[in-house]
Amino acid sequence: MSVKGIRLLLVDDEPHIVQFLELGLLNEGADVRTASNGEEAIMVASDFKPHVVILDVMMPGMNGFEVCQALKATGDNIAIIMLTAKDETQDRVKGLRIGADDYVIKPFSFEELLARIQARLRNQFPNLLGEVVYGPFRIDDLRKELSYMDQVLELSPTEYELLKFIVMNNGIVLSKALILDKVWGYHFGGEENIVEVYIRSLREKLQDKEHRLIRTLRGSGYRMDFP
The missing domain is CATH 3.40.50.2300 (Response regulator)
Structure with missing residues (x-):
């Protein structure tokens, strides 16, 4: 950095x-x-x-x-x-x-x-800070770009904020409620299931079919895992 x-x-x-x-x-x-x-x-x-x-x-x-x-x-x-x-x-x-x-x-x-x-x-x-590197991820907050393995991901604004949040909290279990609060905002009135929809989309873009990057911990939430 x-x-x-x-x-x-x-x-x-x-x-x-x-x-x-x-x-x-x-x-x-x-x-x-x-x-x-x-x-x-x-x-x-x-x-x-x-x-x-x-x-x-x-x-x-x-x-x-x-x-x-x-x-x-x-x-x-x-x-x-x-x-x-x-x-x-x-x-x-x-x-x-x-x-x-x-x-x-x-x-x-x-x-x-x-x-x-x-x-x-x-x-x-x-x-x-501009570009910050976390393992295989590179976050450029000034350009609102997020790269994985040196490839810029095509992300919507919400996908960008969600992936940025879980990448920056690598190794930490994040509940759906916490994700909603930090990414969608305290006043979001929708359902928690929206998190599942966006996580599924991110996994597709990351080619994380086996959920090795974004892990699901049943009853607890999600955890990003990278060395």
Whole structure:
């Protein structure tokens, strides 16, 4: 999954860490801004409107906890990942309680941080991701296209939303009631059997005659199964 075009703000008073992360994230295609202290971070965030903030806890003056509270208080949808050199549970709990979305302990690898960023994007900004790969499936939410084994499937809007939902929940049993709520909407007044009709159609398009991809669990619902 790419972070291309994602706005990222790096806040740390250690120049070598900022330089290391900035270079890596720029190479991944992100739009990056930096700040070396809390006050500067809040000013930059006000204009830059970052999707994700990588925020060091221990900084002179305004610390990371205070910056986190200030950024969350704006009401903007910002994912905040806090960095700390302290492997102390109380610091992690404090950060999460004041609104931090994730926590990374120094030292960490760039790959670990990138994975954390991608997880926050999936959770808070799914529409920004463009193509996302799940096993043999590729979901392009911007184009509303879903591919299986590199072949674009011809899907109706409802089929697209249904298949996307069960693919993203691979391995999880999904009841008909839950599927209706998430795909058709809470106010849908039709019968649960509509789910069976659409599942049958998807199986045909996936050539899943033996129901190995979309399994039926009698009395429970459906489960997508792929490695």
